[in-house]
Amino acid sequence: MNNIFKYIIITPVRDEAPYIEKTIESVSCQTILPSQWLIVDDGSMDGTGEILDIRAAQTSWIKVIHRENRGFRAAGGGVMEAFYAGYSVLNDENWDFIVKLDGDLSFSPDYFEQCFRIFEVEEKLGIGGGTICQLKDNQLKVDSVGDPLFHVRGATKIYRRACWEKINPLVKASGWDTIDEVKANLHGWTTRTFAELKLVQHKPTGGADGFWRDRFKNGRANYITGYHPIFMLAKCVKRALRKPFFLESLALLAGFYTGYLKGIPQVRDPEAIRYLRQQQIRFLLRRPGIYGQP
Structure with missing residues (x-):
């Protein structure tokens, strides 16, 4: 079909050799192809770069x-640094959407077309994306259970250009994929995940770090993002009875409150943090807002 929706993709990758071909095949088979796909090899040591060079020569x-290998994986801030390394060489200004896409996903050939159709209908939708799933016991399991209504997983972010121009640049720190949505809502846009459109993530979330470290990092990201301490405590109480019992809550709390103890800098956007905390208190008071109605 005619490319009536013009979009570009930026994909930061590091050591994705077992998965990157799946993502390349999924994008290459789309009913609407991107105008440009910038893939940033962030110092891979497993042959990812060689795979990418071969495919780029063909497409x-x-x-x-x-990018040079820094010697370690840098989640959050490192991902955004790699993203902007791609954004800085973007040479096509004729686009309607910009996509941040991970390099370990697979999805249907009409995924982007269906997403753009939703954007077409919902004129105030600024950020959207499909539902991230993982294959467990030969069944697709939704990985985003419990996410706020306004949240779109960082693995698949689609930004409408008018919204992007309001919130760019994104913060180069853990929690970037929440602050972008907070800023979008603050500017009058809506943000949401498309439950009916599923993507398979082949590398388990936190697979490179383990369960405790992954949840600890999530708690630290919540701190850096500026979560209200009372909201964070309520969140952890709610998750205490989710398997593995108490472990997730303890890791989240440890990551969050040690941020205060160590004096780690938070996002330098007082307006966005103030808005986020207001919305979190509204949720705790059972008032409607971007978190939805409890």
């Missing part, structure tokens, strides 16, 4: 940017 709209 005119794929461009690979290679």
Whole structure:
């Protein structure tokens, strides 16, 4: 079909050799192809860069940017640094949507077309994306159970250009994929996940770090983002009875409150943090807001 929706994709990757081909195949088979796909190899050591170079040589709209290996994986801030390494070499200004896409996903050939149709109908939708799932026991399991209504997983973010121009640049820190949505809502846009559109994430979330470290990092990201301490405590109480019992809550609390103890800097956006905390208190008081109605 005609490419009536013009979009670009930026994909930061590091050591994704077992999965990146699945993502390349999924994008290459889309009913609406991207105008440009910038894939940033963030110092991979497992052959990811070589795979990307081969595929880029075969596809005119794929461009690979290679970054030096820093010697360690840098979640959050490192991801955004790699993202902007791609954004900085973008040479196509004729686009309607910009997509941040992980390199370990697979999805249906009409995924982006269906997403853009939703944006077409919902004129105030600023950020959207499908539901991240994982294969467990040969069944697709939704990975985003319990996420706020306004949240779109960082693995698949689609930004409408008018919204992007209001919230760009994104913060280069853990929690970037919440602050972007907070800022979008603050500017009058809506943000949401499309429950009916599913993507398979082949590398388990936190797979490189383990369960405790992954949840600890989530708690630290909540701190950096500026979560209200009372809201964070309520969140952890709610999750205490979710398997593995208490472990997730303890890790979240440890990551969050040690941020205060160590004096780690938070996001430098007082207006966004104030708005986020107001919305969190509204939720605790059972008032409607971006978190929905409890």
